[in-house]
Amino acid sequence: MRIAINGLGRVGRQVLRRIHGVPGLELVGVNDPADAATLAHLVTYDSVHGKAPFPVEVQAGHLVLDGLPVPLSAAPDPARTPFGDLGAEVVLECSGRFTRRAEAAGHLRGSVRHVVISAPSPDADATVVPGVNASRREVLSAACPATHALSLLVGALDAAFGVEAGLATAVESYGNDQRILDLPHADPRMARAAAMSMIPAPTDMARCLGEALPWTRGRFEALAVRVPTPDVSILDLGATLRTDADLESVHAALRRAGDGAPGLVQFLEAPLVSVDLRGREASCIVDPWLTRIHAPRFVKVFAWYDNEAAYAARLRDLCLELAR
Numbered sequence: 529m530r531i532a533i534n535g536l537g538r539v540g541r542q543v544l545r546r547i548h549g550v551p552g553l554e555l556v557g558v559n560d561p562a563d564a565a566t567l568a569h570l571v572t573y574d575s576v577h578g579k580a581p582f583p584v585e586v587q588a589g590h591l592v593l594d595g596l597p598v599p600l601s602a603a604p605d606p607a608r609t610p611f612g613d614l615g616a617e618v619v620l621e622c623s624g625r626f627t628r629r630a631e632a633a634g635h636l637r638g639s640v641r642h643v644v645i646s647a648p649s650p651d652a653d654a655t656v657v658p659g660v661n662a663s664r665r666e667v668l669s670a671a672c673p674a675t676h677a678l679s680l681l682v683g684a685l686d687a688a689f690g691v692e693a694g695l696a697t698a699v700e701s702y703g704n705d706q707r708i709l710d711l712p713h714a715d716p717r718m719a720r721a722a723a724m725s726m727i728p729a730p731t732d733m734a735r736c737l738g739e740a741l742p743w744t745r746g747r748f749e750a751l752a753v754r755v756p757t758p759d760v761s762i763l764d765l766g767a768t769l770r771t772d773a774d775l776e777s778v779h780a781a782l783r784r785a786g787d788g789a790p791g792l793v794q795f796l797e798a799p800l801v802s803v804d805l806r807g808r809e810a811s812c813i814v815d816p817w818l819t820r821i822h823a824p825r826f827v828k829v830f831a832w833y834d835n836e837a838a839y840a841a842r843l844r845d846l847c848l849e850l851a852r
């Protein structure tokens with residue numbers, strides 16, 4: 529499967545690292561308005577994930593990954609990217625700028641058959657959460673990493689007990705959609721210095737959950753708070769169940785989900801903290817030390833996820849899935 533990436537930022541660079549060298553996947557184009565030398569430098573050196581495990585150079589309009597030249601362009605919008613002429617079949621739309629269908633669909637030219645938006649979209653053809661639902665339509669949204677963890681937890685609890693309703697809070701690392709120091713932003717809280725405060729942030733998690741698991745529509749609410757860590761997040765889910773549960777049966781249900789999807793749902797192996805989980809690719813790492821049951825039908829479960837590494841790994845998995 530031939531892939532192109534639009535937007536080589538936090539997510540785009542992590543996906544690039546995870547596509548390079550994978551049998552069956554070939555990176556045939558990268559587009560980002562930033563200059564080539566800067567992009568190569570940032571692909572090589574990453575403050576969170578360390579140095580790339582392969583050399584990266586720039587040569588004659590190409591990003592050269594371990595000797596393999598990948599055409600680099602700087603088109604300002606999807607309708608002008610060269611991907612359709614480069615043989616790309618899937619475009620990973622990772623710029624954060626083009627989340628509406630009409631914008632992202634600009635990539636659907638020439639050889640391009642699918643666009644996967646690396647964010648919630650108000651009107652993509654389908655929202656896909658790996659391990660929960662699937663679609664082969666043209667313009668897909670891969671939702672957000674918090675939705676991945678939430679959907680896997682809710683699906684597992686519903687299969688075992690039936691879920692009546694739920695309320696989730698994602699405690700998320702800060703991102704490039706915030707400000708390093710106070711600077712105007714459409715959202716007054718996102719305008720504040722990211723590393724200095726806990727910042728309530730907008731989230732589309734409940735709506736995206738409803739796209740992946742339609743029966744949850746109108747039954748779930750969600751909130752997010754950004755905190756001063758650069759990567760790794762934790763989801764706090766409170767849910768009312770239709771049948772009685774205890775700690776043992778809740779953990780058994782979540783372990784069954786892990787057995788069914790070992791790369792997606794895992795259990796934390798020790799009482800760790802967020803920094804320990806950098807680079808982990810599971811979408812949902814259940815923290816059994818934090819599970820609580822209040823009355824036999826009200827449960828609280830927590831799951832960690834590396835919002836960059838796990839999400840990028842899922843974009844890679846989606847490409848592999850579309851290749852089948």
Ligand SMILES: NC(=O)c1ccc[n+]([C@@H]2O[C@H](COP(=O)([O-])OP(=O)(O)OC[C@H]3O[C@@H](n4cnc5c(N)ncnc54)[C@H](O)[C@@H]3O)[C@@H](O)[C@H]2O)c1
Nearest residue numbers: 535536537538539560604622623624646647704835836839
């Ligand atoms: N950072 C995360 O943990 C994370 C996880 C999942 C999803 N997302 C989502 O992925 C998207 C990107 O997030 P990010 O953190 O990588 O952002 P980022 O700001 O780090 O990267 C965005 C990249 O897009 C490039 N860009 C800007 N304008 C462009 C254009 N017109 N065409 C092509 N490229 C352009 C920028 O130069 C930059 O390299 C956002 O929608 C975000 O919500 C982020």
